[in-house]
Amino acid sequence: MPSLKGYSQELEYSYTPGVFPSLELMRVKPEKAMRLLLSERAQGEGVEKLRQVCRENGVREEIADKALRRISGKDNCFAAVVFEKWQAELEADGPHVVLHHPMDEGNLGTIQRTLLGLGIKDIAIIRPAADPFDPRVVRATMGALFSLRVKQYDSFDSYRAEYPRHALYPFMLDGSVMLEEATRQVQMPYALVFGNEGSGLPAEFAQMGQAVRIPHSNEIDSLNLSIAVGIGAYAFVHAAK
Amino acid sequence: MPSLKGYSQELEYSYTPGVFPSLELMRVKPEKAMRLLLSERAQGEGVEKLRQVCRENGVREEIADKALRRISGKDNCFAAVVFEKWQAELEADGPHVVLHHPMDEGNLGTIQRTLLGLGIKDIAIIRPAADPFDPRVVRATMGALFSLRVKQYDSFDSYRAEYPRHALYPFMLDGSVMLEEATRQVQMPYALVFGNEGSGLPAEFAQMGQAVRIPHSNEIDSLNLSIAVGIGAYAFVHAAK
Numbered sequence: 001m002p003s004l005k006g007y008s009q010e011l012e013y014s015y016t017p018g019v020f021p022s023l024e025l026m027r028v029k030p031e032k033a034m035r036l037l038l039s040e041r042a043q044g045e046g047v048e049k050l051r052q053v054c055r056e057n058g059v060r061e062e063i064a065d066k067a068l069r070r071i072s073g074k075d076n077c078f079a080a081v082v083f084e085k086w087q088a089e090l091e092a093d094g095p096h097v098v099l100h101h102p103m104d105e106g107n108l109g110t111i112q113r114t115l116l117g118l119g120i121k122d123i124a125i126i127r128p129a130a131d132p133f134d135p136r137v138v139r140a141t142m143g144a145l146f147s148l149r150v151k152q153y154d155s156f157d158s159y160r161a162e163y164p165r166h167a168l169y170p171f172m173l174d175g176s177v178m179l180e181e182a183t184r185q186v187q188m189p190y191a192l193v194f195g196n197e198g199s200g201l202p203a204e205f206a207q208m209g210q211a212v213r214i215p216h217s218n219e220i221d222s223l224n225l226s227i228a229v230g231i232g233a234y235a236f237v238h239a240a241k
Numbered sequence: 242m243p244s245l246k247g248y249s250q251e252l253e254y255s256y257t258p259g260v261f262p263s264l265e266l267m268r269v270k271p272e273k274a275m276r277l278l279l280s281e282r283a284q285g286e287g288v289e290k291l292r293q294v295c296r297e298n299g300v301r302e303e304i305a306d307k308a309l310r311r312i313s314g315k316d317n318c319f320a321a322v323v324f325e326k327w328q329a330e331l332e333a334d335g336p337h338v339v340l341h342h343p344m345d346e347g348n349l350g351t352i353q354r355t356l357l358g359l360g361i362k363d364i365a366i367i368r369p370a371a372d373p374f375d376p377r378v379v380r381a382t383m384g385a386l387f388s389l390r391v392k393q394y395d396s397f398d399s400y401r402a403e404y405p406r407h408a409l410y411p412f413m414l415d416g417s418v419m420l421e422e423a424t425r426q427v428q429m430p431y432a433l434v435f436g437n438e439g440s441g442l443p444a445e446f447a448q449m450g451q452a453v454r455i456p457h458s459n460e461i462d463s464l465n466l467s468i469a470v471g472i473g474a475y476a477f478v479h480a481a482k
Contacts (some may be wrong), residue, residue: 113461116460142461142462144460219358220354220358222358224355226467227467229467230464
């Protein structure tokens with residue numbers, strides 16, 4: 001492997017900043033691990049467990065304080081695993097969440113973690129968007145990324161061409177049906193579609209499926225994206241049981 | 242007014258970093274505004290609107306680039322209003338949300354904004370906790386703080402002594418009743434109680450009311466606090482209609 005670079009989208013590898021996401025990678029996708037980076041100051045039970053599981057999987061370790069600072073942008077990141085990125089395929093029959101131009105790394109990480117918790121494992125991301133392999137996202141997912149199938153698309157149409165059968169539920173501020181009503185009769189399989197943090201979904205999405213509104217008072221402009229995804233996914237998952 | 246300090250909890254005033262939260266303060270609680278701080282570089286429609294509404298309310302403006310940097314910790318904060326803090330009283334008959342030791346400023350801000358959107362306006366915060374008047378929280382609420390009644394307590398018991406009638410619903414990872422079931426028959430008025438981001442609620446809360454669990458897969462340890470509050474509050478608000 002060449003000398004390690006700060007992360008960028010073009011690279012074929014990324015990093016798991018921190019002991020916890022590194023352990024998650026080794027638990028779920030050890031075959032993707034390429035190298036263990038440790039700080040000179042790394043110590044503790046978690047670190048020892050990580051070293052052990054890396055040894056068991058033939059993943060070489062090295063002291064790399066400079067690289068850890070560069071990757072994490074922080075001074076207190078004591079371990080990271082370099083891993084090979086992959087392109088997942090979504091499951092054809094399960095529920096999907098489609099994120100249209102999500103731009104905030106923290107939001108994207110929280111959303112992935114929430115969806116794994118709620119049992120939705122297939123996520124389509126429509127570019128331009130935050131990069132799901134960005135170490136900041138990986139950290140915010142706390143490793144959830146490794147248990148999900150996340151696929152990136154250059155347009156909504158290319159997602160749709162692959163999965164034409166899913167009933168679309170675009171979440172929109174002016175959606176014609178309230179969430180409670182929409183979940184009374186859910187068509188399977190479904191795809192919940194959420195727009196950008198600032199601008200939401202373009203108006204034409206209202207014609208593509210059953211536009212849903214999460215009711216909120218007019219004292220706020222909109223709910224935070226990750227909160228909207230949490231509420232919407234919870235309601236659909238439990239309605240569809 | 243003495244010369245402006247960086248924010249600390251002991252001060253009797255705080256700041257609204259940014260044009261949007263400043264406009265919200267002037268819309269909802271203009272009587273609390275003490276002074277308008279502007280950057281030399283401040284310009285645009287929002288800034289002019291803010292200057293106008295401050296003039297109309299007799300709030301003096303001054304150029305204060307250094308203070309803006311100190312308050313916001315950023316170089317791109319062009320306006321802020323200095324405002325007098327207050328202690329709210331909660332409404333005795335409405336639904337409450339009780340946050341027990343929430344420590345993250347961003348989370349606390351997002352939660353306030355979410356609850357205002359869902360129509361729960363009364364929030365008790367049990368210390369130690371992030372300070373709801375901290376400018377970082379004010380920014381994260383996007384001004385929602387000004388439309389809410391937020392009261393801080395030194396213990397859960399002192400909250401409970403003031404509002405003994407509310408039916409308590411502590412949200413716990415091992416809650417004995419699932420959220421869906423809990424919302425089938427909601428006792429009014431209710432208080433939803435959420436614990437700290439890392440450690441949740443102490444075990445004794447299970448005895449104080451109907452402990453509720455938001456079901457999630459064992460692939461994650463817990464939902465993010467702000468997501469849990471969003472899902473829980475949404476479910477209760479809509480069940481109670």
